[in-house]
Amino acid sequence: MAKTEHTPLRDDALEEMFRAARAEAPEPSDSLMARIMADAEAEIAARAEAAHPVRTPRPGLWAALVAAIGGWPALASMATAAVAGVWLGFGATEGVDALAGGILIGDTGTATVSYEFEDLLPGYEGFAALETETD
Amino acid sequence: MTKGYVTRVMAMAFDAQTEVSDEALLVAYGNGDREAAAMLTARLAPRVLGFAARMLGGDRAEAEDVTQEAMLRLWKVAPDWRQGEAKVSTWLYRVSANLCTDRLRKRRSVDIDAIPEPEDGRPEVAEAMMQGARAQALEDALAQLPDRQRAAVTLRHLEGRTNPEIAEVLEISVEAVESLTARGKRALAAILAGRREELGYGED
Known part of the structure; x- marks a missing residue:
């Protein structure tokens, strides 16, 4: 057991020293805790100020629909189509021929030959028959 | 009852929330929850202080400064905290270690005698x-x-x-x-x- 001053401390002794140091760990003072909490409060306040009125409204159903169709240009095309439809519906049936470039009316020279609007809608009579049947 | 009021209150708060993770508390604080900040402080400040005090050779005042600074950085990062990327305590130790290293470096270049000599x-x-x-x-x-x-x-x-x-x-x-x-x-x-x-x- 020839030990000298320079023999290092044994592991278990060192472990005991660590335990002692752990037990003696410094405890934060109240003033430190208060300073840290003051910082936390100040950060909340600063964030609230920085972030305030930049509220972007959530896109509504209408906006979502427009976006799905393809935006405003698509919507304009659809409006044009709708107006054209209304015009076709109320306009003279001769107008349909004009629109079709004369292919609906045979090139017979008799300008009096005309088609009724029903002639251009193949299913129409069917519906009419159905209506009379149920009557 | 020699312990300070804040320490006692925080110890009570600590008892009540041991199961809530640091990260959950940090996210709550990021959303403006003051109580979460108090709980985090109760949990983390003593650890940072203990670590900093050892790193800085027992300089209590400087260790408290480092603790406050590290916690301030945590408050600042809270709203942008990326969940699951790092443990809050690990992040905080890293910030503290860097703050201590900076101070030790400055201390050495300014005043080499400031490091406490081992008391023998x-x-x-x-x-x-x-x-x-x-x-x-x-x-x-x-x-x-x-x-x-x-x-x-x-x-x-x-x-x-x-x-x-x-x-x-x-x-x-x-x-x-x-x-x-x-x-x-x-x-x-x-x-x-x-x-x-x-x-x-x-x-x-």
């Missing part, structure tokens, strides 16, 4: 409580280690962190952590050998 041969040590004496002796010995060794040994043996966690804190490999702690412990054992008698290890 104090006559009252034998009568003092052995635990206090040992804790003080260990702290003195730690102060003589190189910064990285001190950080690794403190985190491993005083803060009870795992090697992978320490590796993340110090931004080195796990193997490097193992080597640092092993060398640190050897150095401590050698430093403390000379004080064995006053520490109650005279028979060894």
Whole structure:
């Protein structure tokens, strides 16, 4: 057991020293805790100020629909189509021929030959028959 | 009842929320929850202070400054905290370690005598409580280690962190952590050998 001053401390002794140091760990003072909490409060306040009125409204159903169709240009095309439809519906049936470039009316020279609007809608009579049947 | 009011209140708060993770509290604070900040402070400030005090050779005032600064950085990062990326405590130890390193570097370039000398041969040590004496002796010995060794040994043996966690804190490999702690412990054992008698290890 020839030990000298320079023999290092044994592991278990060192472990005991660590335990002692752990037990003696410094405890934060109240003033430190208060300073840290003051910082936390100040950060909340600063964030609230920085972030305030930049509220972007959530896109509504209408906006979502427009976006799905393809935006405003698509919507304009659809409006044009709708107006054209209304015009076709109320306009003279001769107008349909004009629109079709004369292919609906045979090139017979008799300008009096005309088609009724029903002639251009193949299913129409069917519906009419159905209506009379149920009557 | 010598403990301060804030410490007592925070200890109560601590009891009530041990199961809530640091990360959940940090996210809550990021959304403006003050109570979450109080709980985080109760949980983390003592750890940061303990670590910083050891890193800075027992300078209490400076360790408190580091603790406040590290916690402030945590408050600032809270709204942008990326969940699951790092443990809050690991992040905080890393910030603290860097703050301590900066201060130690400045201290060395300004005033080389500011590092407390190990107090040797104090006559009252034998009568003092052995635990206090040992804790003080260990702290003195730690102060003589190189910064990285001190950080690794403190985190491993005083803060009870795992090697992978320490590796993340110090931004080195796990193997490097193992080597640092092993060398640190050897150095401590050698430093403390000379004080064995006053520490109650005279028979060894």
